Amino acid sequence: MPSSRRIINRVAEKISSYNNLVLLVVVTLTVTMVLLSISILLYRASGTAQLDLSRPGYENARDKSEVVRADEFDSTGPINDKTLKNFESMYDSRASKIKSVDAFRSEALSNEAFNIAD
Amino acid sequence: MYMVRQKVAGWARAALFVSVAVVATACLFAVQTSAEDMSDSRRDSIVQSCDSMKSRIKQLQTSDASIRVTLGQNYESILTKLMDTMNARLATNRIDSGELPTIAAEFDRNLGYFRKNYISYDQKIDDLRKANCNENPESFYRQLESARNLRGALRLNYTRLNELIDRYRAELNSVLKGGDAEQ
Numbered sequence: 001m002p003s004s005r006r007i008i009n010r011v012a013e014k015i016s017s018y019n020n021l022v023l024l025v026v027v028t029l030t031v032t033m034v035l036l037s038i039s040i041l042l043y044r045a046s047g048t049a050q051l052d053l054s055r056p057g058y059e060n061a062r063d064k065s066e067v068v069r070a071d072e073f074d075s076t077g078p079i080n081d082k083t084l085k086n087f088e089s090m091y092d093s094r095a096s097k098i099k100s101v102d103a104f105r106s107e108a109l110s111n112e113a114f115n116i117a118d
Numbered sequence: 119m120y121m122v123r124q125k126v127a128g129w130a131r132a133a134l135f136v137s138v139a140v141v142a143t144a145c146l147f148a149v150q151t152s153a154e155d156m157s158d159s160r161r162d163s164i165v166q167s168c169d170s171m172k173s174r175i176k177q178l179q180t181s182d183a184s185i186r187v188t189l190g191q192n193y194e195s196i197l198t199k200l201m202d203t204m205n206a207r208l209a210t211n212r213i214d215s216g217e218l219p220t221i222a223a224e225f226d227r228n229l230g231y232f233r234k235n236y237i238s239y240d241q242k243i244d245d246l247r248k249a250n251c252n253e254n255p256e257s258f259y260r261q262l263e264s265a266r267n268l269r270g271a272l273r274l275n276y277t278r279l280n281e282l283i284d285r286y287r288a289e290l291n292s293v294l295k296g297g298d299a300e301q
Contacts, residue, residue, distance in 0.1 A: 047233055050240045051187055057176070061184035072199050075206035079213060084294065087204060094196045095283050103185045104273040108178055109266045114171050116259075117163040 156256050164255035175247045179240070186236055193229050193279060201225065201286060208293070216293045218286065225282045232275040239268040 043049050053061050073087050107113060164171070201222040208215040242265045251258040 045237075047237045050183065050236055051190065053183060053187060058180055058183055061180045061187075073203045073207070075203040076210055077207060079207060079211045079294070083207075087200065091196065091200050091287065094192050094200070095280075095287070098189060098192050098196075098283065099280060101185055101189060103189060103276050104182070104269050106266065106270060106273065109262065109269055114174065114262075115163060115167045117159040118157070 161255045164251050168251040179243050197225055217289050221282055221286045228278050235271050235275055239272055242268050
């Protein structure tokens with residue numbers, strides 16, 4: 001085979017393998033972007049975003065939130081005064097924490113709160 | 119006959135198109151009219167307080183997020199670690215649990231509503247925070263009213279869940295007293 005043809009063939013092989021490499025990179029990036037988009041959609045739609053206090057701007061919320069102790073009441077065992085007192089103590093503790101919050105009152109979004117005139 | 123039917127079909131399509139256009143125009147006019155109904159004082163106060171409102175909304179969003187996490191953890195704990203386990207324990211001890219499983223199921227259902235409503239509310243607050251209250255106070259106020267409705271729904275969920283917590287407690291006392299009486 002003439003040497004020029006050999007050179008042309010070699011260059012064509014290199015270009016072909018270079019094109020394959022570029023194609024591989026483009027396909028990988030595309031697949032990554034698609035999967036990332038799906039993940040972000042799920043993150044927002046599933047409600048995880050609303051529970052994620054690690055987001056920027058939520059430092060105050062992180063400081064205020066407390067870790068809930070994993071009190072467990074065993075599903076097996078006797079029902080007697082001691083176990084009932086134990087249950088009531090855990091139950092009332094949770095209930096009082098919930099009620100002390102007095103959450104989502106309407107005043108927070110009222111016209112008065114925002115100084116909006118009538 | 120075919121030509122007549124073609125003509126009638128053509129007229130019907132044209133009439134449908136015209137009626138849709140008229141209705142759409144009327145709706146647009148109605149929206150614009152309701153936007154123009156906002157008083158000047160309200161519009162001015164929104165524009166003047168725009169920055170402070172945005173700051174307040176951001177604070178509210180942060181505070182609500184913390185409350186949501188606290189409530190979510192405690193509700194989950196009450197349902198899975200207390201209500202469900204107590205119901206199972208009563209069954210193990212062959213004690214009639216009365217309405218307790220029903221109350222626990224209703225609690226679970228309302229907890230689902232709470233979660234779903236919070237997602238909508240948080241997204242609305244996000245939209246509100248991004249809305250341009252300087253250039254479009256009418257649109258901002260509409261979004262604010264929408265956020266109020268969603269917050270009201272959350273408040274209802276919260277109240278209902280608290281009622282169910284009290285009801286479960288009362289029913290448990292009733293069940294155990296009834297069990298004692300039988301013994």
